[in-house]
Amino acid sequence: MATAIELDGKDVLSRFKQEFYQPDGRIYMDGNSLGLMSRRAEAKLVELMHSWKVFGIDGWTEGTHPWFTLAEEMSLQIAPMVGAKPHEVMVTGSITSNIHQMLSTVFLPTSERFAIVVDELNFPSDIYAVESHLRLRGLDPKTAMRKIPSKDGYTLEYEDIVSHLQEDVALLFLPSVLYRSGQLLPIRNITAAAHDKGILTAFDLAHSIGALPHELHKDGVDFAVWCHYKYMNSGPGGTGGLFIHERHHHLEPGHAGWFGSDKAKQFDMDHRFSKAEGAGAYQIGTPNIFSMAPLLGSLEMFEEAGMAAIREKSLKLTAMLRNLIKEQLPEFVDVTPNEDNSRGGHIALAHPEAARICKALKQAGVVPDFRSPNIIRLAPVAFYTSFCDVEETVSRLKNIMQEELYKNFTNERNVVA
Numbered sequence: 001m002a003t004a005i006e007l008d009g010k011d012v013l014s015r016f017k018q019e020f021y022q023p024d025g026r027i028y029m030d031g032n033s034l035g036l037m038s039r040r041a042e043a044k045l046v047e048l049m050h051s052w053k054v055f056g057i058d059g060w061t062e063g064t065h066p067w068f069t070l071a072e073e074m075s076l077q078i079a080p081m082v083g084a085k086p087h088e089v090m091v092t093g094s095i096t097s098n099i100h101q102m103l104s105t106v107f108l109p110t111s112e113r114f115a116i117v118v119d120e121l122n123f124p125s126d127i128y129a130v131e132s133h134l135r136l137r138g139l140d141p142k143t144a145m146r147k148i149p150s151k152d153g154y155t156l157e158y159e160d161i162v163s164h165l166q167e168d169v170a171l172l173f174l175p176s177v178l179y180r181s182g183q184l185l186p187i188r189n190i191t192a193a194a195h196d197k198g199i200l201t202a203f204d205l206a207h208s209i210g211a212l213p214h215e216l217h218k219d220g221v222d223f224a225v226w227c228h229y230k231y232m233n234s235g236p237g238g239t240g241g242l243f244i245h246e247r248h249h250h251l252e253p254g255h256a257g258w259f260g261s262d263k264a265k266q267f268d269m270d271h272r273f274s275k276a277e278g279a280g281a282y283q284i285g286t287p288n289i290f291s292m293a294p295l296l297g298s299l300e301m302f303e304e305a306g307m308a309a310i311r312e313k314s315l316k317l318t319a320m321l322r323n324l325i326k327e328q329l330p331e332f333v334d335v336t337p338n339e340d341n342s343r344g345g346h347i348a349l350a351h352p353e354a355a356r357i358c359k360a361l362k363q364a365g366v367v368p369d370f371r372s373p374n375i376i377r378l379a380p381v382a383f384y385t386s387f388c389d390v391e392e393t394v395s396r397l398k399n400i401m402q403e404e405l406y407k408n409f410t411n412e413r414n415v416v417a
């Protein structure tokens with residue numbers, strides 16, 4: 001087997017590491033929660049602030065990236081990353097606000113079909129959004145929200161998903177990659193099975209966008225939502241994104257606002273809403289320009305590197321990580337699925353002392369990610385994690401376990417663990 005040094009020597013993406021700031025020189029394994037800042041992201045933010053400085057209000061139409069069409073400009077770059085047609089994607093909102101917007105637009109319950117199927121492992125915000133939306137529609141989440149159970153507490157089984165596709169279900173809404181275990185669901189098969197029964201499908205791509213390629217249009221997904229601050233490295237609170245399949249573009253936005261207008265008519269200030277064509281119609285208010293600017297810099301790197309190379313390296317990094325852990329640290333239970341086509345960009349390890357092992361790792365110069373109650377997530381990111389970093393992470397973790405250094409900490413999570 002090739003050594004870490006050899007793998008780094010052959011790594012076609014190794015040049016990108018120096019483009020990222022590495023806080024405190026630590027090995028950063030938390031890019032699945034908040035990606036690191038790159039010099040190019042920083043430069044684009046400064047560039048757009050400069051437009052404000054020199055153009056004032058004319059920055060909406062002047063400068064290198066006029067603000068009035070910035071979201072549309074960036075959406076063209078994001079579309080290939082999710083396998084969408086250019087007019088099916090919009091950079092806007094946050095995951096949660098986009099769930100609300102898409103539900104209010106695409107979910108059209110009738111007395112026969114009114115239920116939304118979710119899963120019991122999903123991220124809380126997605127669940128809160130679905131529940132509150134059902135209530136707004138006069139439906140009771142107790143009967144209208146169905147949760148697919150997990151047998152092992154970490155992953156979902158295809159048969160359990162399919163068995164929930166019943167006659168009164170209107171929409172199936174699942175994560176592409178489960179945020180705890182890193183399980184990647186078969187989007188194409190799930191969508192086909194749901195459509196067979198007349199059920200719409202939607203996916204939350206929070207843990208897959210920027211980590212692996214997608215084919216949302218070809219797969220026929222009805223809508224999808226995501227953020228850009230995880231693997232896309234757009235910075236905290238960076239503006240999110242949505243995909244809405246072109247077959248739904250005739251729908252009026254459930255939540256309309258003037259930035260959903262046809263651009264040519266927006267400044268007519270007419271009280272009759274002229275909907276934009278395509279996904280732009282589902283924007284609401286004025287875009288957050290400075291929360292979008294860093295993504296411009298980040299996207300340049302994605303275009304240069306290519307998603308195929310990013311996914312290839314990511315799979316190699318995570319494979320190396322889990323193999324070393326299996327060999328050297330058998331007390332950790334690796335709960336991420338085995339097959340490459342069933343896993344995303346991180347590895348999840350279960351251990352009863354997970355919370356304080358994470359604190360010890362941080363002290364030892366490795367930034368992990370803890371998810372209550374017992375999961376350590378490690379995300380080696382193709383852009384800025386080397387194979388030597390992976391080896392070093394395992395070596396430090398081994399030392400923590402051998403020396404019982406985690407016992408210097410309490411096994412509770414901090415406010416932001």
Ligand SMILES: *Cc1c(COP(=O)(O)O)cnc(C)c1O
Pocket residue numbers: 094095096097122123125126175179204206207227240
């Ligand atoms: C990160 C994440 C969120 C966060 O939602 P925001 O609206 O961007 O704060 C929601 N859902 C999932 C599955 C996530 O991974």
